[in-house]
Amino acid sequence: MSEELIQIQTAFRFSEENQREFDELIGHYPVKEAAMLPTLHLAQKQAGYVSPAVMTYVAELLEVPLMKVKDVVTFYPMFFEEPVGEYVIRVCHTLPCALRDCKVVLEHLKARLSTDVASETDLGKGTTADEKFTLMKVECLASCDVAPVIMVNDDLYKNLTPEKVDKILDNL
Amino acid sequence: MVQEKRILYEHLDVPGINTFDVFRQHDGYARFEKAIAEYQPDDIAKMVMDSGLKGRGGAGFSTGLKWSFVPKDIKPCYLCCNADESEPGTFSNRYVLEKNPHLLIEGILICCYAMGIETTYVYIRGEFTLGKKMLDAAIKEAYAKGYLGKNIRGTGLNVDIYTHPGAGAYICGEETGLIESLEGKRGQPRNKPPFPAVEGVFRKPTVVQNVETLCNLPFIVGEGVEWYTQMGPTYGDTRFDPPKPDPNTGTKLYCISGDVNKPGVYELELGLTCAELVEVAGGVRGQEVKAVIPGGSSAPILTRYELDTRLDFTSLTLAKSMLGSGGIIVMNETRNIVDCLLNIMKFYAHESCGQCTPCRWGTPWVRDIVQRIADGNGRKSTITRPRFGIAENGRWGDTGETEEIYEDLDLLESVANNIANVDTMTWNTICVFGIAVSWPAVSYLRKFRPEFEATIREGQLTTLSVEAATVPPEENYAYQQRIVPRELE
Numbered sequence A: 001m002s003e004e005l006i007q008i009q010t011a012f013r014f015s016e017e018n019q020r021e022f023d024e025l026i027g028h029y030p031v032k033e034a035a036m037l038p039t040l041h042l043a044q045k046q047a048g049y050v051s052p053a054v055m056t057y058v059a060e061l062l063e064v065p066l067m068k069v070k071d072v073v074t075f076y077p078m079f080f081e082e083p084v085g086e087y088v089i090r091v092c093h094t095l096p097c098a099l100r101d102c103k104v105v106l107e108h109l110k111a112r113l114s115t116d117v118a119s120e121t122d123l124g125k126g127t128t129a130d131e132k133f134t135l136m137k138v139e140c141l142a143s144c145d146v147a148p149v150i151m152v153n154d155d156l157y158k159n160l161t162p163e164k165v166d167k168i169l170d171n172l
Numbered sequence B: 001m002v003q004e005k006r007i008l009y010e011h012l013d014v015p016g017i018n019t020f021d022v023f024r025q026h027d028g029y030a031r032f033e034k035a036i037a038e039y040q041p042d043d044i045a046k047m048v049m050d051s052g053l054k055g056r057g058g059a060g061f062s063t064g065l066k067w068s069f070v071p072k073d074i075k076p077c078y079l080c081c082n083a084d085e086s087e088p089g090t091f092s093n094r095y096v097l098e099k100n101p102h103l104l105i106e107g108i109l110i111c112c113y114a115m116g117i118e119t120t121y122v123y124i125r126g127e128f129t130l131g132k133k134m135l136d137a138a139i140k141e142a143y144a145k146g147y148l149g150k151n152i153r154g155t156g157l158n159v160d161i162y163t164h165p166g167a168g169a170y171i172c173g174e175e176t177g178l179i180e181s182l183e184g185k186r187g188q189p190r191n192k193p194p195f196p197a198v199e200g201v202f203r204k205p206t207v208v209q210n211v212e213t214l215c216n217l218p219f220i221v222g223e224g225v226e227w228y229t230q231m232g233p234t235y236g237d238t239r240f241d242p243p244k245p246d247p248n249t250g251t252k253l254y255c256i257s258g259d260v261n262k263p264g265v266y267e268l269e270l271g272l273t274c275a276e277l278v279e280v281a282g283g284v285r286g287q288e289v290k291a292v293i294p295g296g297s298s299a300p301i302l303t304r305y306e307l308d309t310r311l312d313f314t315s316l317t318l319a320k321s322m323l324g325s326g327g328i329i330v331m332n333e334t335r336n337i338v339d340c341l342l343n344i345m346k347f348y349a350h351e352s353c354g355q356c357t358p359c360r361w362g363t364p365w366v367r368d369i370v371q372r373i374a375d376g377n378g379r380k381s382t383i384t385r386p387r388f389g390i391a392e393n394g395r396w397g398d399t400g401e402t403e404e405i406y407e408d409l410d411l412l413e414s415v416a417n418n419i420a421n422v423d424t425m426t427w428n429t430i431c432v433f434g435i436a437v438s439w440p441a442v443s444y445l446r447k448f449r450p451e452f453e454a455t456i457r458e459g460q461l462t463t464l465s466v467e468a469a470t471v472p473p474e475e476n477y478a479y480q481q482r483i484v485p486r487e488l489e
Helices: A003-010 A016-026 A032-047 A052-062 A066-075 A095-099 A102-113 A162-171 B020-025 B030-038 B041-051 B063-068 B092-099 B101-115 B129-144 B175-182 B211-223 B225-229 B274-280 B313-318 B337-351 B357-374 B407-419 B433-447 B449-458 B477-481
Strands: A087-092 A133-138 A150-152 A155-157 B078-083 B119-124 B149-152 B157-165 B206-210 B234-237 B244-247 B251-258 B264-269 B289-293 B327-332 B381-384 B388-390 B396-398 B402-405
Touching: A016 A032, A032 A052, A032 A066, A032 B157, A052 A066, A087 A102, A095 A102, A095 B251, A095 B327, A095 B337, A102 A133, A102 A162, A150 A162, A155 A162, B020 B101, B020 B129, B030 B101, B030 B211, B041 B063, B041 B101, B041 B211, B041 B225, B063 B206, B078 B101, B078 B175, B078 B211, B092 B101, B092 B129, B092 B211, B092 B251, B101 B119, B101 B129, B101 B157, B101 B206, B101 B211, B119 B129, B119 B175, B129 B157, B175 B206, B206 B211, B211 B225, B251 B274, B264 B274, B274 B289, B274 B327, B289 B337, B337 B357, B337 B433, B337 B449, B357 B407, B357 B433, B357 B449, B407 B433, B407 B449, B433 B449, B433 B477
Parallel strands: A087 A133, B078 B119, B078 B206, B119 B157, B251 B327
Antiparallel strands: A087 A150, A150 A155, B149 B157, B234 B244, B251 B264, B289 B327, B381 B402, B388 B396
16 A cells, blocks of 8 residues: 555544544444444544545544545535535525525625635635635525525524625624 | 424424434334234225325325235335435435434334335435434444344344445435435436336336435324315316315425525425515525525526415425425525525536436536626627518508517527426426426526516626516416316315
């Protein structure tokens, strides 16, 4: 095994708390592979993104080939393969939000953060220079009655206007 | 005006209803206790069948019938609760999860008791962080109070509920996609048959039910089938003689968004008309309704001439649309239908799972055509057909009549129909995602063709008046073919 590979494999470990959480959730399923999504969520929460080291680690934990982990990570939009900012801002742009002027919110965010919108293949495009924010467009966030909405990390913000967006960003 | 009939949402705004004690004070778990005390599991399955409850997730398939397909001799059997609410325009499950998670747990318990299920997975959208937190807390409480776990209330019933987070893929709302995702793979739907009821998660029989469907169960058991069936219309299916009852019973959590004054979730008896619902939601924001999407973005659009369609499973199916998940999106006169279609097609092109070729390549192709039209580069040509008649010079000859051919519109319809054909209702894909793409594409085009043509002609997005943009009823294919079902006497 080359030195580089060894380094990748040892680079990531669950913290004690996450290890405990993992030990609990692995018991929920009759096969280990089924814990893939929750494990990846947990790992991403700790590492910030799903790096090759994380994938190797998860593959070992779940006793599946690395390819299977990569297969899953590339399929789901919520897993990031490259580093993202401290705050990930998800702007919903599907029809109900579009009917309520989500474009104004998006343009305002772009101007205020002076960044572009991240694309799936290039998250860096939407990350600010100080690596504090990553701006991305997402599909429906299931809050169409309070459109337009954005999610900042785990929190949902409703009925947005540029002024409200400013307030949210100021308070972060 | 139609009155709201709150059943599932009755206690939604009670402070602290997410805690066990407050929920208990509002009849919580009493219906589950009644179920285990008074009924055998088979009785409950029969009650659900008799209630006419149809799955609220989108397909509108009879829940009782689905349960009857589950083989009794293969164990373990699993319940997957579908809380992967991703259909644009739908947001009713979110409120249940965030505000009244114990109601879902009670529904799950009743389903598990009826079907002899011991393990339930709640597949919850990755973005629903608050909903997952609330549900996890409620599950923990229910374990502590002895309503989950081993030997519940001393009856020997064992039920475990686990929440499983999704990761942002729309297709995981499809039942077999959900199962694949639950097994830790890509959420690519499976071929059916075998149906999940026979071979689902971990190759075992699996019942997949939407959150709203499960939340209906406590009320069917608690208040009785007779009470439940009084709500909503029961139609006669005239393909049979005498007409076979086709129940659309119960209430529905209608999610209304877009150009209305008071968007939100309204719980109403099934069977009110589209116009009535818009009225309940505070009327249209703007001058008038241009179009209504009746069941999430996959449903064929309704024009202003079709607003008298009743919003229930049967009526909408016979009107060549669908109730789907009950997400109603209203558009007013300022909206451009081409622009709206572009938005929806971007969504589908992004969310195609990439498993079947017609969908993988067809969805971006449809999106690109609509994008081209919206950008003002829609392709059209003028042809002169040799038509013989009295020409301008008064002599017999070629009249030189010209005709405009909108090539991109024909191409759009052809590509969409090759993903899934909306006329024959056959799809060239494994799952129904294909029809969810071509339904909007073809229906928008056929019902609002003048606006598409104007946009191509003018070379930019052109919004016509509602009347000019809409194909009149006498030329509207769906309006011509629609059947208005009759209620059974």
